[in-house]
Amino acid sequence: MKRRIIVFALLASMLLTLTACTKTDDTAASSSDVVLGEYKNLEVTLLDLTVTEQDVMREMYATLVDYATDVTDETHTTIQQYDVANVDFEGLLDGVAFDGGTSTDYDMVVGASGFIDGFDEGLLGVAVGDTVSLDLTFPEDYSEATLAGQAVVFNVTVNSLKEITDDVVAANTDYTTLADYTAYYTDYLNEQAESSIETQKENDLLDQIVASSTITTDHSAEITEYVDYYTSYYESYATNYYSIDLETFLNYMYGMTTEEFTAELTSNRETSLKYMDVLLAIADKEGLEITDDEYNEGADEMMRTYSYDTIEALEEAYTKEAIIDSLLCDKAMQIVLDNCVVVEN
Numbered sequence: 524m525k526r527r528i529i530v531f532a533l534l535a536s537m538l539l540t541l542t543a544c545t546k547t548d549d550t551a552a553s554s555s556d557v558v559l560g561e562y563k564n565l566e567v568t569l570l571d572l573t574v575t576e577q578d579v580m581r582e583m584y585a586t587l588v589d590y591a592t593d594v595t596d597e598t599h600t601t602i603q604q605y606d607v608a609n610v611d612f613e614g615l616l617d618g619v620a621f622d623g624g625t626s627t628d629y630d631m632v633v634g635a636s637g638f639i640d641g642f643d644e645g646l647l648g649v650a651v652g653d654t655v656s657l658d659l660t661f662p663e664d665y666s667e668a669t670l671a672g673q674a675v676v677f678n679v680t681v682n683s684l685k686e687i688t689d690d691v692v693a694a695n696t697d698y699t700t701l702a703d704y705t706a707y708y709t710d711y712l713n714e715q716a717e718s719s720i721e722t723q724k725e726n727d728l729l730d731q732i733v734a735s736s737t738i739t740t741d742h743s744a745e746i747t748e749y750v751d752y753y754t755s756y757y758e759s760y761a762t763n764y765y766s767i768d769l770e771t772f773l774n775y776m777y778g779m780t781t782e783e784f785t786a787e788l789t790s791n792r793e794t795s796l797k798y799m800d801v802l803l804a805i806a807d808k809e810g811l812e813i814t815d816d817e818y819n820e821g822a823d824e825m826m827r828t829y830s831y832d833t834i835e836a837l838e839e840a841y842t843k844e845a846i847i848d849s850l851l852c853d854k855a856m857q858i859v860l861d862n863c864v865v866v867e868n
Contacts, residue, residue, distance in 0.1 A: 557804040560735025563862040567727045572716040574709070580605055580635035583708040584687060588630050590695050591685035599684070601650045604634040607685040608646060615676045623667070624675070628682065639665075642677060654680040728859050729798045736804070742796045749792040750785055757784075803848060805855040813850045821850045 584605070591607040602608050607630055614624025633643050645657040657677040665671040689700045698704040754769070761772035773779045779787070805811075813821070822834045825846065831837040838846065 556738065556740040557800050558737035559801065559804045559808060560732055560737075562732045562801070562805055562859050564864060565728050565731050565859070565862075566864045566866055567724050567731075568866045570720050570723050572720055574712045574716050577635045579705060579709050579712055580632060581637060582712060583705060584632040584635060587687050587691055587695060588632060590691050591630070591687050592691060594684045594686050599686075601648050602633050602646050602681065602684065604647065605687075606633050607631070607687065608633050609682040609685065610646075610679050611682065612677055612679040615678070616670070616673055621670065621675070624677070630685070645677075646679060646681070649679075649681050651681050651684055654678060724863075724865075725856060725860070728863055729801065729856075732801045732805075732859070733797045736801050738797055738800050740796070740800050742793070745796060746789055746792045750788045753788055754781075754785065799848075799852060802852040802855040805858060806851040809855065809858060811851055811854045811858075813847050813854075817850060818847065821853075822846055825849075 584607070588607055594606070609628060609630050611627045612625065612629065614621055616624075631638070631643075633646050636643050639659055639661055641659045642657060645655060645659075649655050655678075657679060658674070659677060660674050661667075661670045661672060663672045687701060692701050692704045693699045696704055698707060757772065758769045761767050761769050765772055767775070770781050773781060773784050777784075819834070822837055826832070826834065826837050829837070831840070
């Protein structure tokens with residue numbers, strides 16, 4: 524799943540096609556290519572992506588931790604929530620230091636560090652210069668198998684305390700106070716969460732429709748073109764910016780082989796084309812059409828999104844038929860959304 528998300532994120536900013544639904548006439552799926560399954564009254568369970576205070580602080584402070592200033596309040600001598608503490612720490616498993624568990628001169632936002640449960644809490648109230656031993660346990664699903672579920676001891680020494688003040692925010696952001704910057708990040712992360720939930724909702728519904736449909740459209744040429752395009756792009760990127768080959772680049776940046784990368788590209792393109800096929804089949808079954816006003820409005824939005832100065836330039840790049848199909852896909856998706864049953868997580 525992580526690799527698939529990485530690839531989707533990589534490709535999102537460099538779409539080969541206008542949208543997941545964009546295509547040209549010669550690759551259009553005819554009504555005989557798709558036997559449409561159920562697309563109304565489908566159940567979908569939404570992701571639980573509640574944004575917590577810790578989420579906000581972790582993301583926000585990450586942008587400012589390098590600019591934190593020394594605490595000036597002489598009475599502020601022990602760690603408080605969301606202080607930036609400079610620490611040395613060593614993690615021990617059965618009395619032996621384990622890989623990745625040791626660091627020196629490390630700046631962490633206490634209360635939003637992302638460390639395992641109990642680490643941050645164990646530092647609250649600890650004074651500068653003191654060392655504390657924390658008896659902790661890695662979660663059972665921890666990514667490093669040798670540490671998953673293991674009881675460990677972290678010895679942590681607090682070197683100094685810093686804080687992020689209104690002055691720090693004003694000097695390094697477009698905001699003047701920490702409160703304003705926090706409010707901005709809270710809104711931003713909530714918007715991101717809502718967008719992710721909506722994307723998951725649409726993908727879940729489309730997956731159900733595809734699973735219940737029979738699709739015989741031959742998209743092999745489009746898939747090959749897509750894979751070749753992005754393989755060539757990343758080969759050039761790896762060579763020009765890193766002076767390394769594609770295999771080395773993919774392994775270094777994403778922990779993937781070229782075979783895995785190709786498989787991801789193929790899977791992603793196959794999925795988007797199947798989504799396109801069922802959505803256009805829904806549009807056909809529902810008798811959907813795009814009016815001139817809807818076309819102009821949709822094309823204007825696409826021009827802004829993809830940085831085209833005129834509708835003519837947009838149509839030259841993607842064809843008017845492809846733009847209409849994209850808008851039909853949007854309309855068909857709205858019908859699916861309007862008729863689904865949402866199950867709260």
